[in-house]
Each structure stands twice: as C-alpha cells, then as structure tokens.
Amino acid sequence: MYSQEQMLYFSTNLLDWYHTHKRDLPWRRSKNPYYIWISEVMLQQTRVDTVIPYFHRFIDQFPTVEALATAPEENVLKAWEGLGYYSRARNLQNAVREVHERYGGIVPQTKEEISSLKGVGPYTSGAVLSIAYNKPEPAVDGNVMRVLSRYFLIEEDIMKPATRTRMEKLARELILEGTASDFNQALMELGAMVCTPRSPHCLTCPVMAHCSAREAGMEEALPIKKKAKPPRPELRAVALIEGTGENEGKWLIRQRPQEGLLARMWELPHVAWEPEGWLSDEENKDVLRKALADQEQIIIQPGEWFMDTEHIFSHIVWKMKVFRAKLTSLSHPTNGGEWIPFHYRWVGPDELQQYAFPNVFIRIMKEWQESNE
Template identity: 45%
Template sequence: MSDRFAENLLTWYRREKRDLPWRKTDDPYRIWVSEIMLQQTRVDTVIPYWHRFLAAFPTVHHLANADRQQVLKLWEGLGYYSRGRNLHDAARTVADKYDGRLPDTYEKISALKGIGPYSAAAILSIAFNKPYAVVDGNVIRVITRYFGIEEDIRSASVRNRVREHAEELIPNNEPGDFNQAVMELGATVCTPKNPQCSSCPVSAGCIANQTSRTDVIPYKSKAKKIPHHKIGVGLIVNQSGKLLIALRPEDAMLGGLWEFPGGKNDTGESLEETVIRELREELGVEVRVSEKYMQLKHAYSHFKITLHAYWCTIISGNPQPKSSEKLKWVSLDELEQHPFPKANKILVEGLQNMQPEDLKRFLIK
C-alpha cells in the first residue's frame, strides 16, 4: 500500500543503508560537494575524490580562494568538468554573497551555478531537513515500477508524474533520509537489470512486481548512435627536453584541462597530414612528423575516438596559442602537476615511464 511506502522504505533504509562518508557529516558544504560529484557518477567512483577534495578544501572559503587549476587537478578523471568549474564559481558566490554559508531556500540555492532541480532538492532535504523530493535516475526507476508507468521516461510528462508521486510520498519529518532511501533502493535493490524484488521493502505494492513487468519498466526509447573519430596529436620536444602542452579554453569541452595539440582527421587525409595541418592551425608552426608514439581508443559522452600520437619536429615557426588558452613547455616531472582528460592522461602516464634522455632524439634541430 502506498500509504505505507515511506514507513516501509525508511525501516529498510535504517537497517540496510551503506556507510557512506557524506552520511557522517551535517556540514551543508560537504553534502553539497557530494551531491555535485554524484551527478551521473557512481558512489564507488566518488568516494576517493570526495575525500581528496575536502582534505584540500575543508571549507567554502578554502575552495573560493583556490585557483582553478588546483580545483580541476582534484577533479581530474571524474568527468563532466563543468561540474568542478561551476562548483568553484558557486563557492566564490557563497563566500562573497552569503559569508560562506550555503543558503537554505530553493530559489537562492538554485541560483548557484551547477545546482539544478535535483541538487537543490537533495541539499535542502539532507542538509536543511526540508521536504523537497529528488528526482534522479533511481527515483524514476522505482516510481515508474511501483506505479506501473509504462510511457517513455525521456518525456517530460512522465518525469513530472514521477515528481508528483515523490512529492506525495515524502514525509515532512525525515525528508533527507526518505530521498536517500529511494535512491539507495534504486541503486542496490530496484536495479535496472535483475532487480531483487524478494528483498524489496515495498514490493507488495509495486505494480511492476505484481505484473512481472520489471523487465520492461521503466521504458526508454533508444539513444542515437554516437560517431567515431580519428584524432591525430603531436608530441613536440624543445632543446631543454620539455614537451609542449596546450590549455583548453574554459567554455570548451574539457575546458581548463591540458592536452597535447592536435585534432580530428578529415576524410581523405592521412593521420600524418592531420597532425601537420592541426599543428599549423593551432600553433602556427610547420612540423615534420616522425614515428608514432602510441595509439589508443577512448569513449567520451557523445562520441568515440581512436587517438594517434606522433613524435613531431618543428621545421619552422615559434608555437603560438592560436586556438588554445595558452601553451606551456613542461618537463616529464612537471606533467603530473597539470590536469589532463583521460585519453591524454594515458599518453602522460606512458611518457612518465620514459627517461629524459630518451626524449633527446626528438629535439628540435
């Protein structure tokens, strides 16, 4: 019965809830950081990042006073880097405008960068004990199954119905635990595949369970296939044995992270020609492409790449940041101080296993 949904769920939650680090604090700032990191990201992935981030920035003021590169270095590998940039910006707003204290109204907290409907409800309910219902992927799955909603969950109308159900079910006394309990149920019991209905505290009232339709609810229309690109990048060494890296613009994909210069292979063009063209466009230099250093596959959120990295020698010109924010020559040891996206990080890790002397044969002549 839905009138006992919250009661049964909360009893289960108190017994089964996982021992997560952000459940041991009542500091709104720490809860805020956890909710941003948890967007589209699994609990097990977030835990070490959360510890490192809060060790470096124990208060809103520490984060507000940090520089961007330090914030992004701590976000390196976590993905969706605009989350880190927006969190940093929002911390500065909270420090300046609210004296370091996160506001506790839906309107004010939603105005902060990176806080949308989910995060606002999560923070207000968990940190401030206010009865705002969260709607995330877990809640959508639990609610559509429980009420037997079979329409496409991509549609806004379904998401609104889910939100209305959640708002109807959430109790006024412990809204934070209720929200976390629904999400916990979705993450551990009411899973996308092979849900463990025999262990579910609300299975008795669940329509999908009663009708054996958990395999088709929730329904989601197929995603479009994502494209695959070939990428060519250049590794350039100067006479000090340093490598050239480029900083991506703040508003771009992977903004604020570093990379080896290069770009997308055009059809009809060899990869060597791609590297020559891209370095001409990006750096304003002419290069000779020598041997391949590494080749790797990587999947971003909306396209896949095969990345080909080549050792290059500058024939003429002096590198200028024509399409990047800035350029920098760094030693093998200095590489690790900079935040790199995953695919470039693979290249960096390989380079760090080289000896500096091994770079000599790729020096500019």
Template identity: 55%
Template structure:
C-alpha cells in the same frame, strides 16, 4: 494512489533504509556544503568512483570559503579523471556565490539554493532534504526507476516532463519529518536493489505491492528512449619531445575556456579530415609500417598496425594551419581509443620534432594519396618562428601533478614516461 499505498511504501522503505544504508563519507554529518559537494560529484557518477575524489576534495577544500578562495586550476586538478569538468567550475562559482551572497553559509532556502550555479532541481532537492530535512523531492535516475516500477508508470523517463511528474509523486510520498532519510532511501534502493538490469525483487522491502512487478514488467520498466550513438572521430596527436633547454620534456597545450574538456591540458592534436576518407587513404597507402616504439595503448580495430604517411602529412599541415605550430611527425608511436557520451576518439599518436615546416610553405589542400604513400613530405628547419603559441608549454613528469589532463592523455603520457625512464 491511495494514502494507504503511500504510507505503506514510505514506512517500509524508511525502515529498510535505516537497517541497510551504506556508510558513506558524506553521511558523516549534515554539513550542507559537504552534502552539496557529494551531490554534484554523484551526478552521472557512481558511488565507488566518487569516494576517493570526495575524500581528497574535502581535505583540500573543507568549506565553501576554502573552495571559493582556491585557484581554479587546483580545483580542476582535484577533479581530474572524474569527467564533466564544468561541474567543478560551476561548483566553485557556486561556492563564491555562497560567500558573497550568504556570508559563506549554504542557505536553507529552496529558491536561494536553486539559484546557485550548477544546482538544478535534483541537487536543490537533495540539499534541502538531506542537509535541512525540508520536504522537497530529489528525483534522480534511481528515483525515476524505482517509482516507475512501483507505480507501473509507462512514461518515457528520458523526457523532461516525466521528471516533473515524478517529482510531484515523490513529494507526496515524503513522510512527516523524514524527508532526508526518505529521499536517500529511494536512491539507496535504486542503487542496491531496484537496479537497472536485474532488479533484486526478492529482497525488496516493497515487493508485495510493486505494481510493475505484479504486472510482470519489472524488466521493461522504466521506459526510456535510447540515446543516439556517438560519432567516430580520428584524432592525430603529436608527441613532441623537446631538445636543448627542453630536453626530456613534452610539449602540451591547454584547451579553450569553454566546450569539450574546457581548460584541460593535452597533447596537441587535430581532427583527421574524414573518417571514411582517412580509412581509404590508409588502405591505399598499404600501411605495413613497423611500430617504432611505445606501446599500443589499446586496440580498437582488428589487426591494424598503425602509422600512416598521409596522417603525418595531415598532422603537420593542420597544426600549422590551426595553431601556427610547426612540427614534423617522425614516426607512429601508439594508438588509444577514448569514448565520450557523444564522440568516440581514435587517437593516433605520432612522435614529432619541433621547429620544422613544409618546404613548399603555405598549407595546401590534401596531398595526393599516391604521393603521400610513396614519398615523405619534404620538410625544412624553420629558423624564423620557433616560438610557441601562448597556450603551449613544455613539461617534465613532475609537472603532471599540477596540470589537469583528461584520462585519454593521462594514459598516453604515463605510458610515455614509463617507457623513457
């Protein structure tokens, strides 16, 4: 790369940015805490999605000290629906580190910022450059795409080594005294013009010297190996409506502190033994049961009508086995699909009653298919153990505003309460 090419690119881009930048809430000022929060939210998340979350979050936790002092469930609730919830926990941990180590002020030192929980190379560069105007690169997916195209780089951007290489390139392009604007300009161009699918080359400020376009490769760059497809899972969920003192309330549980959807609340559910096996059982059972009530939230299959005695049996057995939760599934309620990056959940929701167990006592191996199809599993009231496991509780609709649920269960619960009003 010649110095003329670099200065052409940088000055054209900077000029374009200053005339075209969007008005975004985190561009109101240069408060490093505000920049930090925005950058964490913007990881893997689009601007339009982030804006309302950002406004709410900043109102509730306006400073690192406020965030550090907040109860964790409140932070999680504020993040509800945004995804990748470890970001929220890490951000709060980072805020506590800022309070303890730096008296509540985000440090303007690269190493100190990088050592904060949840702050990696990209976020550190973004904070250093945008908040403090220090000449550090901030290379995200936008930047890798823009620079891959402009310099016609054929490196696979899915490889960690490529990010390191592009960081060096990006660092060399930063104009004197304009690190913050330049880094934002790169990302803004990637978001508005140099888009993944159909890049708007004709409106691009650096089109004339774009090597990728000159080579006719703007549509094939950047090179990126595909992620492997998500694995399908069938999840059997219990919609348990309480009686007596819990009348009208629904039984929910909190997930473990680590792993998928950590600390979030949900309906009790189990992994159906085998996707293929379950499908075979379903076919053998000839499930033509009519829907009891409740909407079919979304349809993943073609003309399946839902509800399967073998699944009801599995739900009862596995909840007892895994959680010590005794319930009796009564009827199929609905179905919804939920797509994560690495898993696809097909969630089958069954209405269930609390306090029942299988007559034959101890959980057995999978019930014989024919038996499952032709007879209902025999249940009896369990008088002895009607206690809930400790991570379980009954909630009314009002308590939905206090507990954080992933979207898939928010959809189910909102639908349920809408129907029972």
C-alpha cells in the same frame, strides 16, 4: 491515483530497510550542506566507489565554502581530474562563489535561493535541501525514477519533462513528516543497491509485496526510456612531441581556449581530421604535420605511430591516433631561442600534478612512460 495503503507501505518499509542496510558513505557522516552538495555533484554520472577517494581529497583541499570560492580554477580542475564532465566543477565553484559573496558562506535553505545558483538544478537543490536541512523536497534522479516507475507501474518515458514533473510530485507525497533526509537517501539507495537497471534483486526488496511492476511481470521492462542518440565520432590525430636537449624526457602541452569544450584545460597538441577516414601511416603523419603547421605554427617531424585511443563525451567521441614527434620550430624564433606562446609548456612526468588534463592525455603520457622504462 495510488492508494494510501500502497504509498504508506512503501515509505515506512523503505525507511525501516534503510536504517538497517544503509552504506557507510563519507558524506553521510555529516549534515554539512557544503559537503553534501559536493558529493551530489560528484555522484552525477559517476559511480559511488569512484567518487569516494575524490570526495576525501576534494574536501581536504577545499574544506570550506571560502576555500573553494577563493581557489584558483586550475587547482579545482586538477582536483577534479578523472571525474570528467568538467563543467560540473566550474559550475560548482561559480555557485560556491555566489554563496560566499551573497549568503556569507552559508548554503541557502530555500528552494528559490538555492535554485538560483549556477548549475543547481531540481535534483541537486532537492538533494541538498532534504539531506542537509531535512526539508520535504524531492530529489529525483535516474535511480529514483527507476524505482518509482516499477513500484507504481508508470509506463511513461522518463526522458520527458512531464514524466519527471509527475515523479517529483509523487516523491514529495511519499515523504513522511520529518523523514525527508533519510527518505530521499533511502530511495536513492534502493535504486543503487536493489532495484538495479538489469536483473533487479526483487527477493531482497523491502517493498516487493506491493510492487506493481513485479505483479505485472514488468520489472525488467521498466522504466521506459527513449534511447539517446549515440555520441558522434570524430577523428583526431595527436602529436606526442618529445623534447630534446634541456627538455629531454618532457612533452609539449598546450592549453585549450578560454571558452567551450574542456575550456582552459591542458592537452597534447592534436587536430581534427579532415580526410573522411584514416590513411596509411605515412599519409596520416603528413596530414598531421601540415595541419599543425597551418593551425598552430608548430613545425614537427612526425615519428612512428604510438597508439590508438578514444575519449568519450556525452555527445561526441574522439577516435584518436597518436604519433610520436620531434619539434622543429614553434611560432616565431627570438634572440633567446624558440618563443613559446603562453598556452604552450614543456612538462615532464614530475610536473603533471601542476596541470589539469582530460584523462585521455594522462593515459597517453603514462603509456609513453611505461614504454620507455
């Protein structure tokens, strides 16, 4: 379908460009498959500049397969805090545990074995096998599909599985013998640095001469990508419950359920908003007070509105109003005072490092600290 001249030109010129222009990234300094695996999971939906410090801290804390496999999950989530998509961290640890138990701590070198690990899809398996082991496997992500769509003028929706399958086949055919590691990284690099989503830098592209999209004047129209549904908005009212007495300067936090969204992470108490929209501040506070009392047996005295913020997931966005509050009672009193269920804690600013929070709650607590300085 594509000429051998066009394909050979692409592969050789891309490799020559990469050897001269590749970025010095920490995971490129080693062929350790464990490190490469971690970097690839972190880089999904996250910018390189953001990932670099996380990568360094993560491998310092969990330098080996065994270290990550045997670490408490809360430590792993804490190390991941700020990267988002926490299911990636859980899946990574679960898969690493499989490697530790089934493969003696050695990351598998076959497509069948590595693809059987939890959370390891075609892209991650291809990236690890090619980059770490130089296996001729494609690693097709968004950057790669954009480059291939433009260079080969592929006018098919890249969100369709059939299009991805076609591009994986094409990418495999482009890998010259013995070059899989560098070729796949070069392809990713070109998409990240030159063949960018908007305003591609065509004049500095090493394969511009045979780029079909540029010849057709379609470089900015490709790739074809069906727009995903925007995340569904959900209103949430948050209680920033401030401690008194021996808990002065602390907040009440709770742990989320064992399963589901943000499982086992910590957060400020909050409730899904039943009214169709926000009410007046006084009415909002009254609804929040009643909802916490009904759902959590937390009795609070709501105070002033503190801030509005939001937390974006892939499919929903929490639109949040935060109210300062004081605790009146929590669950059932005992002879020793208030009984705090296992999933509630009083924490101060110096204790936050012990708990893994979604970023939005860290942001709220930092705003509180700054407002009280």
